Amino acid sequence: MSAFDDLLAFQRQTEALSSVAERLGWDQETVMPRGATEQRSEEMAAMESVLHERRTDPRIGEWLDAAKPETPAEVRTVELITRDFTRSSRIPARLAAELARVTSLAQGDWAEARANEAPDEFLPTLDNVLMLKREEAAALADGGDLYDALLDDYEPGITGAEVARLFDAMRPRLVALRENILGAENPPQALKGHFPHDTQIRLARACATAFGYDWSRGRMDIAVHPFSSGRWQDSRITTRVVETDPFNCLYSTIHEVGHSSYELGIDEDYAFTPLGRGVSLGVHESQSRIYENQMGRGRAFTGWLFDRMHDAFDGLNVADADAFYRSVNRVTPGYIRTESDEVQYNLHIMMRFDLERDLIAGRLDVTDLVEAWNGRFLKDFGVSVDRPANGVLQDVHWSVGLFGYFPTYALGNVYAGCLNAAMRNAVPGLDEALASGEAEPGVEWLRENVQRHGGLLPPRRLIAEATDAEVGPEPLLDYLDEKFGRIYEL
Template identity: 35%
Template sequence: MYIEKLKEKYFLISKYGTAAALLEWDFETHMPKKAAEKRAEVIGEISGKAFEMAVSDEIGELLMKSEEESLNEIDKAIVRVGKKEYEKFKKIPPDLFKEINISASKAQAAWEEAKIKNDFSIFQPHLEKVVELTKKMADYLGYDENRYDALLDLYEPGLKTSELKKVIEPLRKFLIQYLNKLDEGKKPDNSIMKRYFPIEKQKELSLRALKLMKYDFDAGRMDVAMHPFTTTIGANDVRITTRYNENDLNDSLYSTIHEGGHALYEQGIPEEFSGLPIGDGASMAIHESQSRFWENIIGRSLEFWEYFYNDLVEVFPEFKDYTPEEIFKAVNFVERSFIRTEADEVTYNLHIMLRFEIEEALINDRIKVEDLPEVWNEKMKDYLGIVPGKDSEGVLQDVHWAHGSFGYFPSYMLGNLYSAQFYKKMREDIPELDDKIKKGDFEPALNWLREKIHSKGKMYEPGELVKMVTGELLNPKYFMEYIENKFNKVYEL
């Protein structure tokens, strides 16, 4: 059968992907600084080889012939997803793909130096190169209305820029109005999470949280990176990274829980899907819905802290002077801040809207790379009423553009919206959910996610999956209702 030959080819390609993923993981965790340039070339070579194989005429022929065979539902999905990706990436010249990977690796090293030295000029020429190559890729991929559509489709298949703007408009209005409303409420004391916390103890607390979430340490590990991420090296090897701030407990704990949510998704995808086109998450936004669900909806809930409080006090005895409710309020403190990854649930999406608007304008030549620090600061003032004092708190804070990941940022916002919609349906299906969380029993929630979302891998596009799970397409009202219900309690409104 041609389908079996096709699978064999995909398994071979995935081995190159595994090698590249392992090198990229090491690049961001343990690699000596001076090795960056040569490592970038190796990653580019291996990634380029895998790309050439994935868009080879042989794969195209096997896809076509497999499509004519009598296939089961899973094999049909392999061919359907494989064909779409093949037709999309076949348009990109292999040399361009390889150049993008090499330039992105070099840009990442330059970004790290620029951020440390607070000097955008170090990063600027590298970013200009990445933007130039990304625009070329978008033109090869093709689009009807907006060049940015070609990039957005890489992360959220089927979504158009015009549709995204329609989601953003009412959400922006709601968030800005609600942010102003919170000024009238009673502010929590968040200082209890911002004192000296030894890193080794923070690590212990993070590991306890991961164990509670049922992260499988026999199929993964936790390391440290400047910008936390999760990567799937291969079957039964899903690794997460976190970071530590000695003066902010939230940073490491919630970075860990967030990445743990991503990892649970990857660990929940059936092993027989590994190495195949359906062996990933449905989209970056669906993936983000899983990390946001665990980080915010569960990890920042009162029910979570009513259980996890004892673990917190065992690791940091000084918290015995506070109640679970005080900690719950402290970790949900809302403020107009500069750093996206530290932003609260109310302001977070405003940070994403800012980035989306900037990169969409950049890709469509309405602004230049050299303009980014100024444009960034102007938009921060418009959205949040604050202006960064240095670029490391502004335009240099994220690594995504160094990676060439234009079109990725909206996934974070969409993930928040999806997570609230999934949560509403989960509570309908599991009426005792709050009581389970309060007792430290996360299995009902995880099992629901495994059955409804994780087990499907990439068999369905995000819109299809959301409708299958919740009975309707993406509806931002559930996120707005969730925000109001939660933060009215936190701020005693």
């Protein structure tokens, strides 16, 4: 056995254990009895402790020194293991334990403060989390920029400054489009009615099937916040049902099918190696978004969906497939990121990115966060935040220490824009297929050009090679202008 083989054998077991830990998380959010929370938290802690020990095992350093990778896949494997080992080794065990402890409690504090509409109850906790995250960032950054070090965990290879330039370039066109839309004279009609639970689930399954979800390697359950979970042979999706709003269930489902299909689409030779998972959160989000938005909310697929829903719910309050398409893509003012549309979503992200970057850099104090949030929201959205749960308390992310995570949502949209342009060129018959409930030609193109590579290529190189173009915001912005220009007759 060479050092590389030893390294891979060790890594293989670590990957298997980390997949077990992920499955435990799935269990907790879907099927776990409600009385089992303390036990599950001990089980998760035990798994994390085993995983941390393995990730910082000094033998990894020795194997890495002696490894002689040959193929590009081997070279990249060594690169990814080195990266993880370096990051894990830089964080002192004391800090890792303290972060785990504090963030696990902070999530409860956040939920309570949100329920009480009382940001002051939560801000001291957030300050605590922020201090620990700055300490972690300093350990990881090794003299470099603190925010970059955190961002690198979710979207390797991009810097805060690059993201800022990208967002600055996008903002004016998005703001202008948003204003034109909200001033339009003939807005789409909203879908209204009562849409029974079981029928929604049946349609959600049909949508997942239409998007090629492999049921032999997955399943669908109900969760409070939809998510996907797992890799290789077992990637499961969840959805939720709101009986007044079937789009919530159906488009959550298609979104999670995008995430899961990415994991299931990776070359099976990469299973149990660091190449065997989605390469970044941004690329992951590009898959969920292109399934959900560019394919799922397009005129072609919504035509198919209109017929299905019309049958399933014994008629709809919108007259025809055109009106239905417009109602799927309705843009209305709103405070909540997760409820927003393709146009406004990125504006929600941009303000969070600026605020969290200032927090990590020490340019903004937690005590000034509410004022900063509300001021920025008024400036970007033209509305005053009415209550904290609609403002600074709406997202769980910061409470659990996820600083540097938000921008990956918008990066996903940008990547999806690039991929959509290339995919439409390469697959001219896609809309025809989507119109009969068949996303397979698009899915196939994405599998071939993005998904199967797993972690082989760094995120932006992956997108650039798939699209044969530089990664930039224009394809997304052009797509939005064109799509919403037509819908709103701008």
